[in-house]
Every structure is written in C-alpha cells, then in structure tokens.
Amino acid sequence: MRVILAQPRGFCAGVERAVEIVELAIRKYGPPVYVRHEIVHNKRVVEKLRSIGARFVDELDEIPDGAITVFSAHGVAQKVADDAGLRDLPVIDATCPLVAKVHREGQRYAEQGYDVILIGHEGHPEVEGTRGRIPGGVHLVSSVDDVDRLRVRDPAKVSYITQTTLSVDDTRVIIDKLKQRFPQVAGPDVRDICYATQNRQQAVHLLAQHVGVILVVGSPNSSNSNRLREIAAEMGIASYLIDTADDINPAWFANVDAVGVTAGASAPEELVQEVLNRLGQITPVEIENLEGVEENVRFKLPEMLWDVAGSPYGRMGRPQPRESERNSAPTPAE
Ligand code: SF4
Numbered sequence: 057m058r059v060i061l062a063q064p065r066g067f068c069a070g071v072e073r074a075v076e077i078v079e080l081a082i083r084k085y086g087p088p089v090y091v092r093h094e095i096v097h098n099k100r101v102v103e104k105l106r107s108i109g110a111r112f113v114d115e116l117d118e119i120p121d122g123a124i125t126v127f128s129a130h131g132v133a134q135k136v137a138d139d140a141g142l143r144d145l146p147v148i149d150a151t152c153p154l155v156a157k158v159h160r161e162g163q164r165y166a167e168q169g170y171d172v173i174l175i176g177h178e179g180h181p182e183v184e185g186t187r188g189r190i191p192g193g194v195h196l197v198s199s200v201d202d203v204d205r206l207r208v209r210d211p212a213k214v215s216y217i218t219q220t221t222l223s224v225d226d227t228r229v230i231i232d233k234l235k236q237r238f239p240q241v242a243g244p245d246v247r248d249i250c251y252a253t254q255n256r257q258q259a260v261h262l263l264a265q266h267v268g269v270i271l272v273v274g275s276p277n278s279s280n281s282n283r284l285r286e287i288a289a290e291m292g293i294a295s296y297l298i299d300t301a302d303d304i305n306p307a308w309f310a311n312v313d314a315v316g317v318t319a320g321a322s323a324p325e326e327l328v329q330e331v332l333n334r335l336g337q338i339t340p341v342e343i344e345n346l347e348g349v350e351e352n353v354r355f356k357l358p359e360m361l362w363d364v365a366g367s368p369y370g371r372m373g374r375p376q377p378r379e380s381e382r383n384s385a386p387t388p389a390e
Contacts, residue, residue, distance in 0.1 A: 063348030068252030070152030133188020274320030281320025
C-alpha cells in the first residue's frame with residue numbers, strides 16, 4: 057500500500073511556541089508550573105508536559121498563590137487576565153500571536169462602535185477567550201442559519217472576525233451570507249483563519265486527489281484537526297481522526313491502494329511516525345511525501361524566557377523568509 061504524507065502537516069508556529077514556553081518555564085522556575093487549560097489540544101503533548109512538571113487546571117482558583125501560571129495558546133478572556141493580575145500571579149502568556157491579533161482586530165471594531173460578529177464554534181476555548189476580550193461582547197455565529205437570526209443595533213455598523221482554525225470554504229459561505237444581510241459589513245474575509253490552518257487544509261485538498269483513505273492525526277477536541285477530516289469527507293474520501301496509532305482499524309484499508317496521512321496543527325510528528333510504523337505492521341507500505349508549502353513562520357518567545365531559551369526565537373531559531381512561502385501575512389517578529 058502507498059502511504060502519502062501531506063505537506064505541511066503537524067505543529068504550527070503557535071503550538072511550537074506554546075509547548076516551548078511551558079518547557080522553558082519549568083526549566084527556569086522549576087516544577088510545578090500551572091497551565092490554565094490544555095496548552096494545546098493534543099493528549100500526547102499534554103501528557104509529556106505533565107510528566108516534566110506541568111499542572112493543567114480549568115480555572116485560576118485551582119492555582120496556589122505565587123505559582124507560575126501559563127495561559128494556553130488559545131488565549132483567555134480579559135477577566136481571566138484581570139483576575140490573575142488581582143492575585144499577583146506571575147503569568148506567562150502563551151496565547152498564539154495570531155489569536156492575539158484577532159483580539160485586537162475585534163477590539164478596534166468595538167471601539168469604533170460596530171456590533172462585532174465572531175464566526176466560530178461555541179464552547180471552544182479560543183472563542184471564549186476572544187469573546188471575553190471584546191468590550192460589549194460579540195454575536196457568535198457558527199452557521200448560515202445563525203446569521204439569519206442575528207439582531208444588531210445598526211445594520212450599517214456591523215463587523216466580523218473569525219476563529220483562526222475554521223474551514224476556509226465553510227467560512228466563506230457564512231461571510232457571503234453576512235454580506236447579503238449587511239451589505240456594509242466590515243471584516244477580514246478569511247484572513248483571520250491562520251496560515252497554518254489554511255496551508256493544512258490546502259494540503260488535504262491535494263492529498264484527497266491521490267488516495268482512497270485519509271488519516272488525520274489529532275485529538276477529538278482539536279478544531280483544526282476536525283476541519284481537516286471534514287474537508288476530506290466532503291471530497292468523498294473516507295477519513296478518520298485518530299489520536300494515536302492505536303486508534304487505527306485495519307479494516308479501513310480493505311481495497312485501498314493508497315492512504316493519505318496528515319496531522320493537525322497541535323499533533324507532534326512523533327505521532328505521525330508511530331502511525332507509519334503501525335501501517336507497516338498491517339501491510340507492507342511505500343511512503344511518499346506530497347509536494348507542498350514549506351512553512352517558515354516563527355514567533356518570538358516572551359522576553360522573560362529568552363535567557364533560558366538562549367535566543368528570542370528559542371529552538372526553532374530565527375526565521376529565514378522564503379519567496380515560496382504562501383500566506384506570509386503573520387509577522388514573524390510579533
Ligand atoms: S493553529 Fe494558527 S492560530 Fe492556532 S496556534 Fe497554530 S498558528 Fe496560532
């Protein structure tokens with residue numbers, strides 16, 4: 057059986073940075089380091105960090121006074137940041153700079169008197185963080201039907217922002233509906249959907265043209281991983297979201313010549329390698345790499361960790377811009 061690997065796949069710059077922040081904080085301050093929510097949505101990543109001294113909690117009141125506190129890559133509401141400030145908790149913020157950018161965008165719209173619509177999924181931590189950063193709150197929409205139900209103060213003063221990990225195609229449909237209802241709506245089109253999400257979705261579109269089954273390595277609560285599986289399914293390809301190689305069912309590959317493998321932005325490459333090993337146990341495999349975008353985005357670490365990291369960019373090093381890099385909108389130095 058041929059096994060074709062998507063390019064790009066797996067860790068994005070925001071996840072790489074968040075994981076490194078926790079590791080460096082443990083190295084600098086010693087365990088335990090408290091992390092509010094899963095640092096990123098991946099079971100293996102969370103288990104590994106737990107094994108070196110990270111303590112994952114749901115709320116700040118589970119954190120002892122004075123303990124080093126990390127906010128996850130998904131970002132937090134202003135109230136959470138304020139509460140941490142009131143308790144003088146030493147906070148290291150691992151919010152992805154691209155999520156923080158969406159916060160600022162929404163805040164600007166709110167300051168200018170717009171009703172702000174957030175396109176995203178109810179209950180996702182990024183959505184909770186974003187809606188809690190925008191004064192006056194947001195209207196959350198997840199579907200075209202939600203757009204029909206919207207009630208705004210002034211239809212001529214409406215804006216939207218989006219969660220970073222949505223399906224580009226589904227989001228366009230919702231944006232088109234918003235434009236129909238509110239012809240003057242202001243918004244970023246799909247530019248809030250981050251470079252990593254867009255690149256991984258584009259790679260799955262390509263992969264689906266070559267294979268009969270697609271395996272997406274990612275945890276069930278990972279938004280961007282779910283979108284990858286859905287995109288493959290929408291293209292008529294049997295697709296499965298697997299947390300680890302143990303989730304693989306050999307029956308999926310009956311009568312299949314080629315299987316595609318990709319990984320969500322929070323899934324480490326070691327899980328992909330374990331999947332390849334497992335496939336090799338099921339049947340002899342030939343592994344190929346699909347051509348695709350080479351990513352070169354890096355985000356600076358928080359300054360308080362530069363001493364232990366050895367450089368502002370940590371183990372990933374300073375970015376070297378490449379002509380070929382699509383979607384180079386994020387500012388690496390942010
Ligand atoms: S998926 Fe995008 S927004 Fe989310 S952490 Fe990665 S780079 Fe940041």
